[in-house]
Amino acid sequence: MIFNREFETLPLTVLRAHQSAQLVRLVHRVYERVPFYRAKMDAAGVKPADIRTIDDIARLPFTTKDEMREVYPYGLLACDQSDIVEIHTSSGTTGKPVVDAYTRNDIEVWSEVMARTLAMGGTTQHDIVQNAYGYGLFTGGLGVHYGARKIGAVVIPISGGNTKRQLDLMRDFGTTVLACTPSYSLYLAEAGREEGIDFSKVGLKAGFFGAEPWSENMRAEIQEKLHLKAIDIYGLTEIIGPGVASECEQQNHLHIFEDHFYPEVIDPTTGAVLPPGERGELVITTLTKDGTPVIRYRTRDITYLDREPCPCGRTSVRMHRILGRTDDMLVIRGVNVFPSQIEQVLLHIDGVEPHYQLIVDRRAQLDDLEVQVEMNDGLFSDTVKAIELKEREIAEELHSALLISAKVKLVEPKSITRSEGKARRVIDRRQI
Amino acid sequence: MKIQQISVFLENKPGRLASVAQVLKDNAINIRALTVADTLDFGVLRMVVNRPDQAMAVLRQAGFTVKAATIIAVEIDDREGVFYDIMKLCDAEGLNIEYTYSFVEQQAKKAILFMRFEDPDRAAAIFTQHGYRLLTNEEARSI
Numbered sequence: 001m002i003f004n005r006e007f008e009t010l011p012l013t014v015l016r017a018h019q020s021a022q023l024v025r026l027v028h029r030v031y032e033r034v035p036f037y038r039a040k041m042d043a044a045g046v047k048p049a050d051i052r053t054i055d056d057i058a059r060l061p062f063t064t065k066d067e068m069r070e071v072y073p074y075g076l077l078a079c080d081q082s083d084i085v086e087i088h089t090s091s092g093t094t095g096k097p098v099v100d101a102y103t104r105n106d107i108e109v110w111s112e113v114m115a116r117t118l119a120m121g122g123t124t125q126h127d128i129v130q131n132a133y134g135y136g137l138f139t140g141g142l143g144v145h146y147g148a149r150k151i152g153a154v155v156i157p158i159s160g161g162n163t164k165r166q167l168d169l170m171r172d173f174g175t176t177v178l179a180c181t182p183s184y185s186l187y188l189a190e191a192g193r194e195e196g197i198d199f200s201k202v203g204l205k206a207g208f209f210g211a212e213p214w215s216e217n218m219r220a221e222i223q224e225k226l227h228l229k230a231i232d233i234y235g236l237t238e239i240i241g242p243g244v245a246s247e248c249e250q251q252n253h254l255h256i257f258e259d260h261f262y263p264e265v266i267d268p269t270t271g272a273v274l275p276p277g278e279r280g281e282l283v284i285t286t287l288t289k290d291g292t293p294v295i296r297y298r299t300r301d302i303t304y305l306d307r308e309p310c311p312c313g314r315t316s317v318r319m320h321r322i323l324g325r326t327d328d329m330l331v332i333r334g335v336n337v338f339p340s341q342i343e344q345v346l347l348h349i350d351g352v353e354p355h356y357q358l359i360v361d362r363r364a365q366l367d368d369l370e371v372q373v374e375m376n377d378g379l380f381s382d383t384v385k386a387i388e389l390k391e392r393e394i395a396e397e398l399h400s401a402l403l404i405s406a407k408v409k410l411v412e413p414k415s416i417t418r419s420e421g422k423a424r425r426v427i428d429r430r431q432i
Numbered sequence: 433m434k435i436q437q438i439s440v441f442l443e444n445k446p447g448r449l450a451s452v453a454q455v456l457k458d459n460a461i462n463i464r465a466l467t468v469a470d471t472l473d474f475g476v477l478r479m480v481v482n483r484p485d486q487a488m489a490v491l492r493q494a495g496f497t498v499k500a501a502t503i504i505a506v507e508i509d510d511r512e513g514v515f516y517d518i519m520k521l522c523d524a525e526g527l528n529i530e531y532t533y534s535f536v537e538q539q540a541k542k543a544i545l546f547m548r549f550e551d552p553d554r555a556a557a558i559f560t561q562h563g564y565r566l567l568t569n570e571e572a573r574s575i
Binding site: 375376377379380381382383384385387388409410411412413414415 | 443471476
């Protein structure tokens with residue numbers, strides 16, 4: 001179901017014209033109103049008049065999270081303070097938080113893109129949306145709330161946690177749409193199973209999962225256990241919250257709402273814009289935001305763009321599900337490697353589960369990569385020969401796919417440190 | 433006659449064997465025979481125990497990777513030259529030994545030779561044909 005047929009199926013030329021007009025408006029606005037952007041543009045030698053079409057965007061300087069923190073709280077404001085109607089911030093766990101201040105129009109845009117998102121999984125005014133994203137400063141809760149309200153569905157604003165109550169309300173009110181983090185959905189499935197709930201009878205039809213990395217394996221597990229269609233959604237507080245991109249019913253790459261958020265993929269080292277299909281760092285410009293617009297924000301998320309037409313009929317560009325973070329990128333003997341690429345290779349080897357750790361060291365001036373993979377019943381053999389052959393097979397696959405030479409070491413199950421459910425993927429011991 | 437052996441994957445670091453031993457002790461499982469194959473990074477502990485199914489379950493529960501393998505246990509006389517006879521027989525029949533270990537039963541003046549073959553059925557048939565006695569699962573568990 002397409003929520004806004006006109007804007008979601010714009011012919012490409014019309015879309016580009018719209019983006020160009022919005023970008024020109026945006027650049028003038030921030031140059032006049034935001035000293036932060038004016039200083040950056042002056043330093044880069046770019047004037048608003050230099051930006052005539054969307055293709056000129058690459059002339060504008062990038063914005064980083066650290067820069068946004070430095071101007072906390074109101075340094076990015078591009079409107080009168082009295083026009084702000086709502087404020088969200090990032091968690092601030094790694095420093096000063098990033099502020100997202102919304103005007104009434106920004107909230108309208110947010111509602112619109114979240115309504116499009118929920119409609120992608122088939123949500124209509126007849127649905128009952130159980131919103132288990134946290135309500136508060138975190139954008140997940142209110143983002144889904146506004147989208148569901150825009151569609152006219154019933155929202156159960158239960159917020160996160162309180163699993164017993166989640167399950168009770170789900171059955172009592174006949175929830176049809178679930179919104180939460182993917183890991184929490186599996187937790188709910190498990191808790192429900194222990195309570196004897198048969199999810200095939202609950203009547204869930206779709207789930208909108210985001211805010212943390214997940215995988216195709218997790219999708220299969222969630223869909224099987226909860227009997228719903230699991231949709232991957234993407235967003236970030238620095239841009240608007242959820243509602244930047246979402247999978248449609250095809251579940252094949254996420255449509256970016258590019259009439260509002262213009263995406264680019266760049267080489268994280270050189271900053272050069274990469275063509276579709278090439279993996280790099282996602283950069284987003286908010287074309288329509290009035291409160292705290294962001295120009296060429298470096299998300300540090302790794303993906304690639306897919307400009308192939310989607311069978312759903314939407315014309316917007318799609319992105320692959322997030323493949324990793326630039327913070328995780330490793331350079332091993334001059335070769336760029338993301339842990340997610342190694343994970344992809346591992347998952348294609350029979351019997352290997354995605355429990356791994358990369359240990360990088362430097363010996364005799366050369367980088368040395370050890371890939372530790374957890375042993376499991378499927379891989380294990382009682383003969384040393386078979387285990388060593390498996391290690392060799394994994395090393396050869398890594399070499400042929402990624403051109404890296406790694407020592408592969410099978411380790412005991414659960415021996416790779418997991419902190420709060422997230423595995424620590426990379427240990428870099430190099431002292432350079 | 434074939435018997436069930438269980439194998440446990442161990443990283444080559446201190447305390448791992450002790451952890452396995454503790455799980456077996458806590459569950460009152462008696463080890464009848466054992467051997468460890470070690471490499472630089474890992475080891476494979478192979479055991480014949482009195483209650484293999486239970487041993488596998490409790491070890492798995494404790495987080496170990498465990499696998500059952502079918503091996504054969506040949507009872508031989510405890511004297512010089514018998515091991516040579518067996519090896520000669522395997523060689524002549526083209527039986528490829530994956531690994532082997534043994535122990536001596538002093539009172540009976542016998543020894544038990546545990547052997548793992550790619551094709552345990554064929555190996556068992558050949559040994560029986562040549563007059564060797566193979567231990568049953570029950571005998572191996574109550575050695």
